[in-house]
Amino acid sequence: MKWLAKIFTKRSNWSLPYLIFLLLFVVLPLVLIFIYAFQDNDGNFTLDNFSKFISNPEAANTFVYSIGVAIITTLLCILLGYPAAYILSNRDLCRSRVMVVLFILPMWINILVRTLATVALFDFIRVPLGEGALIFGMVYNFLPFMIYPIYNTMQKMDHSYIEAAQDLGASPMKVFTKVVAPLSMPGVMSGIMMVFMPTISTFAIAELLTMNNIKLFGTTIQENINNGMWNYGAALSLIMLVIIFATNLFSDEDEDRASNEGGII
């Protein structure tokens, strides 16, 4: 007991329990995905899971289709969300904090409930469920996740940059393109991460929005796991992880560049 007390007198050691927890429940499970992905049912090393994915047109098609849906959803979210974030953060156009809360609020509602509500809405106004409904549902679900980070960066942006630009003779248009837009890029980047990642990885939502007609990659993974194809499911998860890791790297790099540009301006 005494050695335990001694360890915890040093406050930096207080992170140890959490470190152990993280290793057990975050790192180890991720390693397991990796191990399972390269094993067959008997636990032997194999690359079959990946060749199966490449040679199986259905799975590969779903994969490409999911990326397409994710990209379109992300673009639509930027298109709709960026102006909203700009207006919300602009003191001349919107003074009330309540508005901001209203936009963030849907983030906190169960995603299934939200999706079912969308299905109900489409039923109510007699829109057929299908591809259009899928895209709308996704945008509806993830728009707040785009608005919030952009709003946050714009909110934190030092107003004196804008005043300085005006002082140096920039027109409102120039102020936006030369100062506000580049400085808000980090927000857009994290917005992209927060929309692209969940869109590409959702399951259940596409199922509900299209009456199970359109399958996304997440659904494929879930079905395989549910049907006991753990190794194949793990391989598909690993592919998704790689994609997400790549997007992450890309956006990190861009974020750095954006903040550097901000510094130069």
Place this chain on the structure above:
Amino acid sequence: MKDSNFIIELSHISKSFGDKQVLDDVSLYVKKGEFVTILGPSGCGKTTLLRILAGFGTADEGEIKIGGADITEVPPHERPVNTVFQRYALFPHLNVYDNIAFGLKLKKVKQDEIDVRVRKALKMVGMTDYEWRDVNSLSGGQQQRVAIARAIINRPQVLLLDEPLAALDLKMRKDMQMELKDMHRTLGITFVYVTHDQEEALTLSDTIVVMSEGRVQQIGTPTDIYNEPVNSFVADFIGESNILNGVMVRDKVVKFMGREVDCVDKGFGENMPVDVVIRPEDVYIMPPTDSGMFEGVVQSCIFKGVHYEMTVLTPDGYEIMIQDYNAFEVGQSVSMIIKPSDIHVMKKERVCNCFEGKMIDSTHVEMLGASFVCSEQPNVEGGETVEVEVDFDKVELMDNKEDGITVGDVRFILYKGDHYHLTVRTEDGENIYVDTHDVWDDRDIVGVRIMPEDIKIKRING
């Protein structure tokens, strides 16, 4: 036998953070009831030393004793010291009373005794009737008073004060200085006070410990430190001063600014290079006269409230700072006289850069974490360790750090009347000293270059 009069005995304390050495073999002995001030610029290690004394940090090496008992391994809550922090560190969720009573409650002192002692402590710091106030509603000065009350109520053997007045405005600071001095007298507790404000140190202390770069530079009474600084750092840091290169011609005669002058120092040896320190208020300035020691022309004259501060340029190109009650116009020729007893001569700490290097081959030497080209060295083999000497004025500094052979940052700037003497810390932590006419700022990152012919290499065994 150790003198039992010492309440604090810090022996050979060293401490590093990573590869940065913040305390280098510091020893300090404090007598009971003394008011000791540890003085130095930021980053000199003074706060680290105080934290080691309080127990918030541990020394890598060395021993700490308080009242004769070794407390090196004792945790802070069991040490007989209390601390007053720079930013007060009052507990924001407690009111004034609970803040002050914190220590006594932990010691399970009886409630009625706590009441009496809190009231007494509040009276002592001039905050009677503030018991129930929220500490966040107090002004900076009031918060600091509460912090002091919170510390002294525990009757510590030693009170540690970490720049307690730094956050207060000038007027408040002056008042608090007087109160601290009174408190020290009434309480009879030993005070260890840390500050970077030399004026504060001179006003308050019985003893001043001047620190720089993790080392103790000088320990002495305020008058000693002011009048007899041991080196150019102390002279520059305490008060204003003119520091000039000179040569000790013989005992009691020193040559500087192109003239041989009588002084009172002796024992340096003949023709020894020395530093000469002259306080600005010790230079008598007058209209041109034949009996003047130095001539010059007034360059600037600024009114400083009580006195005027003037710079005078001598024909040899030395700039001298002078403080006097009378103003002289800019452009006016003047004569200057300095009394022999006001000329402080100090042994130079070093006369040239001296490094340990390692030969790579006969024309390359590795030192300061880089490889320098040197002139052809016959009979020297690669891998041999050598002594390298470089004159101060042969080191070139460049704006663009890529242009240098190695990179460093400017740590300490000394104006020597006609040039600057810089201390540049290279990336691998060694100091290189540079004489230059260019103006650099503290913490400037510079490229360092030395011409091959200026690198003097000496074999260690021969």
Place this chain on the structure above:
Amino acid sequence: MKKFFAQTYLWLLLAMLYAPILIIAIFSFTEAKVLGNWTGFSTKLYTSLFTGGVHHSLLGAIENTLIIALVAATISTLLGSVAAIGIFNLRNRQKMIMNTLNNLPMLNPDIITGISLFLLFVSFGITQGYTTVILAHVTFCTPYVVLCVMPRLQQMNPNIYEAALDLGATPFQALRKVLIPEIKSGMISGFILAFTLSIDDFAVTIFTIGTEGLETLSTYIYADARKGGLTPELRPLSTIIFMTVLLLLIVINIRSERANKTKKA
């Protein structure tokens, strides 16, 4: 004029975001089995939701959800607060490593977290049920608690803890009497956040809940929706959840606003 357009845009967007939720809320006050049919005002769905009877399994699912959220949020808050203090006191490299590890569960898509934990539990032969769901929820909630507590530590005067030690408090007393009161508000926010996240979760739960018949609200809704029909009682339930979340968000907002004000004072 510009302001008018901006406001109109915001309100249109909000209308789009809230239309589905509003439809559900409106139709929670009628008895019709199919959403979209208005058969007159009634609160019967609300009463039948709480009296149970027919939909006993729904009440059970709600109970499970609340118990899991309460336990998971409590564990996360304790683990996360201790971890935050530890991480705060770490130095450069170690701090960076811990922060990266802490970010992992937040960056991972839910499906990956779910599958990886699923693989962990099956690999070690752990029966899935209450415990595994709670462990999984603690995994993705704790990083958010750390994020809530960390700013409180950063704002705190670093000498306060040392001052307590200096005045004779043991490290444990200093924690109880000084540190915890200082970070309490961050811990409360973290708890609320963890609680909502846990209630909301579907993707991680579905993979870790096992096949023993344990249901949370999310899995119940999912199973229900897959069967085609939506239990009418879910309409009042969604409405209540929505109102609760709204209330919680307002509370958090007022809290943070008040915290900001006292900080400024």
